[in-house]
Amino acid sequence: MKDLYLPEIAVIHDKIPETGDVSTFFVRFKESGRHDAFDYRPGQFLEVSVFNVGEIPISITSTPTRKDYIELSIKNVGLVSGAIHKLDKGSEIGLRGPFGNGFPYERAYGKNLLFVAGGIGLAPLRSLINFALDNHDRYENVTILYGSRTPSDLVFQRELDEWKTREDLKFLVTVDREDETWQGHVGVVTTLLPRADVTAENTIAFVCGPPVMIPFVIKDLSNLGFSDEAIISTLERHMKCGVGKCGHCCVGDKYMCQDGPVFSFKEMKALAEEA
Amino acid sequence: MRAYSEALSVIKKSDLFELMSRFLESREVIAPIPGHGGEVIFYPIESIEDVAWDWEYVNTVLPPKRFFLPQTEELFHYKNRKNGYEIEPTYNDDVRMIFGIRPCDVNALLFLDRFFGGGPIGRPAPVPRDDELRDNYYAIRRANTFIIAFGCHQPGEDCFCICCDSGPFLEEGYDLQLTQLGDEEYIVEVGSARGLKIIFGHEDLFRTADHTEEKKLAEIVSTATQRFGNTKAYLSKAIQNITYDQVPGELWEEMGNRCQDCGGCSYVCPTCCCYNVVDVPVSDTEGYRVRTWDSCAFAGFTKMAGGDNPRSDKKERLKRRFFHKLSYQYILRNGRHGCVGCGRCINTCFANISMPDIAEKIRRGTAR
Numbered sequence: 001m002k003d004l005y006l007p008e009i010a011v012i013h014d015k016i017p018e019t020g021d022v023s024t025f026f027v028r029f030k031e032s033g034r035h036d037a038f039d040y041r042p043g044q045f046l047e048v049s050v051f052n053v054g055e056i057p058i059s060i061t062s063t064p065t066r067k068d069y070i071e072l073s074i075k076n077v078g079l080v081s082g083a084i085h086k087l088d089k090g091s092e093i094g095l096r097g098p099f100g101n102g103f104p105y106e107r108a109y110g111k112n113l114l115f116v117a118g119g120i121g122l123a124p125l126r127s128l129i130n131f132a133l134d135n136h137d138r139y140e141n142v143t144i145l146y147g148s149r150t151p152s153d154l155v156f157q158r159e160l161d162e163w164k165t166r167e168d169l170k171f172l173v174t175v176d177r178e179d180e181t182w183q184g185h186v187g188v189v190t191t192l193l194p195r196a197d198v199t200a201e202n203t204i205a206f207v208c209g210p211p212v213m214i215p216f217v218i219k220d221l222s223n224l225g226f227s228d229e230a231i232i233s234t235l236e237r238h239m240k241c242g243v244g245k246c247g248h249c250c251v252g253d254k255y256m257c258q259d260g261p262v263f264s265f266k267e268m269k270a271l272a273e274e275a
Numbered sequence: 276m277r278a279y280s281e282a283l284s285v286i287k288k289s290d291l292f293e294l295m296s297r298f299l300e301s302r303e304v305i306a307p308i309p310g311h312g313g314e315v316i317f318y319p320i321e322s323i324e325d326v327a328w329d330w331e332y333v334n335t336v337l338p339p340k341r342f343f344l345p346q347t348e349e350l351f352h353y354k355n356r357k358n359g360y361e362i363e364p365t366y367n368d369d370v371r372m373i374f375g376i377r378p379c380d381v382n383a384l385l386f387l388d389r390f391f392g393g394g395p396i397g398r399p400a401p402v403p404r405d406d407e408l409r410d411n412y413y414a415i416r417r418a419n420t421f422i423i424a425f426g427c428h429q430p431g432e433d434c435f436c437i438c439c440d441s442g443p444f445l446e447e448g449y450d451l452q453l454t455q456l457g458d459e460e461y462i463v464e465v466g467s468a469r470g471l472k473i474i475f476g477h478e479d480l481f482r483t484a485d486h487t488e489e490k491k492l493a494e495i496v497s498t499a500t501q502r503f504g505n506t507k508a509y510l511s512k513a514i515q516n517i518t519y520d521q522v523p524g525e526l527w528e529e530m531g532n533r534c535q536d537c538g539g540c541s542y543v544c545p546t547c548c549c550y551n552v553v554d555v556p557v558s559d560t561e562g563y564r565v566r567t568w569d570s571c572a573f574a575g576f577t578k579m580a581g582g583d584n585p586r587s588d589k590k591e592r593l594k595r596r597f598f599h600k601l602s603y604q605y606i607l608r609n610g611r612h613g614c615v616g617c618g619r620c621i622n623t624c625f626a627n628i629s630m631p632d633i634a635e636k637i638r639r640g641t642a643r
Contacts, residue, residue: 052556078580247549253604
C-alpha cells in the first residue's frame with residue numbers, strides 16, 4: 001500500500017560548501033533501482049528528513065537530465081536545515097517526493113529563456129537552466145542574470161565560471177555590495193536587465209529570489225513588455241506534508257505544495273489571498 | 276430518505292443495551308459518557324454502565340474526529356539498525372463501533388472522507404481528486420469504524436445543522452441510524468451492507484417496524500426540523516461575499532482584535548483537520564514521527580525557517596479561517612462548505628467569534 005508520509009532512505013555521497021551558510025548535498029536513494037527510476041520536473045521539491053529532528057521541503061537543484069545524484073542546496077537557517085549541515089558523507093536521510101508542479105518548461109519550447117535569480121533562488125532555477133542547456137535544440141537564446149548580496153554569497157561558483165565561458169548562453173552576475181576581490185558589476189539584479197539587451201519578444205522569464213526582490217524584477221520586466229503570462233516565479237510558504245493535507249502552505253484556495261509553488265505572474269495576481 | 280434497505284426495524288432500549296454489550300465482547304465501543312464537569316464526551320467504554328443513558332446530550336464538547344484523526348498520532352517508527360534506517364508505519368486497524376454520533380458529526384466525517392481520500396461507508400465512495408493522495412492513517416481508522424448514528428429529535432441551543440444541510444437526520448453516511456420512538460424504543464434505519472448484517476446477526480433484538488411506526492418516523496423528522504429556534508446561519512450570501520472578496524477589512528480587523536489565538540475553534544470543529552508534524556526521539560537512533568492537531572489561528576502556523584510570516588497578523592488568520600470554511604473555491608475543492616452547523620465554536624470561543632455570528636456579519640458586509 002502506497003503511503004503518503006513514509007520517507008525512503010537516501011545516502012549523502014558528497015557535501016560541497018557553496019557559501020558560509022549554504023552547502024550542496026549530493027544524495028542517492030539507497031536502493032539503486034529506486035534511484036534509477038526516480039524522475040522529476042525542474043522546479044519540484046523533496047521533503048527531506050533528518051530522523052529525530054524533522055522534515056523540510058528542499059527544491060531539487062540538479063536536472064533530471066543528469067541522474068547520478070540528486071543535488072540539494074540547503075541554507076542553514078532552521079532546526080532541520082541546521083541538522084542536515086551537521087551530517088557527514090555516508091549519513092542517511094529520508095526523502096519523499098517529488099512534490100509540486102515544477103516549471104512549465106514545455107510552454108517555453110521554441111522561445112528565448114531569461115533567468116533572473118537572487119541569492120539561493122538560483123538553486124531551483126539551476127535545475128531548469130541545466131535542463132534547458134541539455135535540451136538546447138528545443139530553446140532559442142538562454143540568458144542568465146544572477147545577483148547576490150556580496151561576492152561570498154554567490155552559490156555554484158564552479159558552475160558560474162563555466163557559464164561565463166560557454167558560447168551558447170549569456171551570463172551576467174552582480175553583487176549588491178562589493179569587496180576588495182570583486183572585479184564585476186555592482187548593483188541589484190535588475191540593473192543587469194539593460195546590460196543584457198533583454199527583449200520581451202518570444203521570451204519567457206523565470207524569476208526566483210528573496211521575496212523583497214521579486215516585485216522589482218516583475219515591474220522592470222513588465223516595463224520591458226513582458227506579459228503577465230510570460231513571467232514565471234515561485235512562492236514560498238511553510239510546508240509540512242507536501243501532499244495538500246496539513247494545511248500550512250495554502251495561499252487563497254491553492255496549496256503551494258501541490259498546485260504550486262510555480263506560478264505565472266498572471267496566476268499569482270488571480271490568487272484569492274495576497275501572495 | 277435514502278437508505279440501504281427500505282425496511283425499517285425497531286429495537287427496544289433494553290435490547291440496545293444488549294446489542295452494545297455483545298459488541299463490547301469483540302471490539303472497541305465508543306459512546307457518549309458523562310465527563311467530570313457534567314459535560315458529555317465520546318469515549319471508549321468498558322461496560323454499558325459507563326454510557327450517558329439519558330441521551331439528553333445534544334452535542335459533545337469535542338467532536339468524535341479524534342477517533343479518526345487523533346490529537347497526537349504516530350505515523351511511523353524509525354530505527355537506525357546495523358544496515359541503516361528502517362521505517363515501519365504504525366497503522367491502527369482496530370475494528371470499532373461508535374454509538375450515538377450525531378448527524379452533524381457524521382457529515383463532518385463525510386467531508387473528511389473526501390479530503391483525506393478515503394471512502395465513506397455504505398455508499399459508493401466519492402472519487403478522490405487523486406487516488407495517489409489517500410491518507411492511509413485516516414482511511415484505515417474510518418473504514419474499520421461502524422457508525423451507529425442518532426437522529427436528533429430535539430436540536431440543542433446552539434445547533435444550526437439545518438442551515439448547513441447536515442441534520443437533524445442523516446440521509447447517508449451511517450451503518451445504522453436510530454431515532455427515538457417514544458420512551459422505550461428506537462426506530463432503526465439501515466444505511467450499509469454491514470449495517471444490514473448487524474440486524475441479521477442479532478435478529479432476536481430487532482423487529483420489523485409496522486406501517487404506523489414508519490409514518491411516525493416521518494412525523495418525528497418533520498417536527499424536529501421545525502424546532503430550530505433563532506440560531507441560524509444564512510450562509511449562501513456569506514459564501515458569495517467571501518468568494519468575491521466583498522467583506523470590509525474592518526470586519527477582520529475587529530475580529531482580529533477580539534481573537535485570543537487559542538485555537539479552540541479548530542480543536543472543537545469537526546471538519547478542521549490541519550496538522551503539524553514532529554519527530555519524537557526514543558533514543559539517539561530511534562523514534563517516532565507523529566502528527567498533532569494544529570490551527571490556522573496560531574501565530575506560528577505560517578512562520579518560515581528564515582523568520583518570514585505571511586499571516587503574522589491576526590486579522591489575516593481570521594480571514595483565512597472563514598475563507599477556508601465558506602468560499603466557493605473551497606466548496607469546489609471539498610464538495611461542500613466546511614461548516615456542519617454543530618455549534619461548538621459558539622460555546623468555545625472566548626471572543627464570541629462563531630460561525631453563525633461571522634456568517635451574519637459577512638452577509639451584511641459589516642464589522643458590527
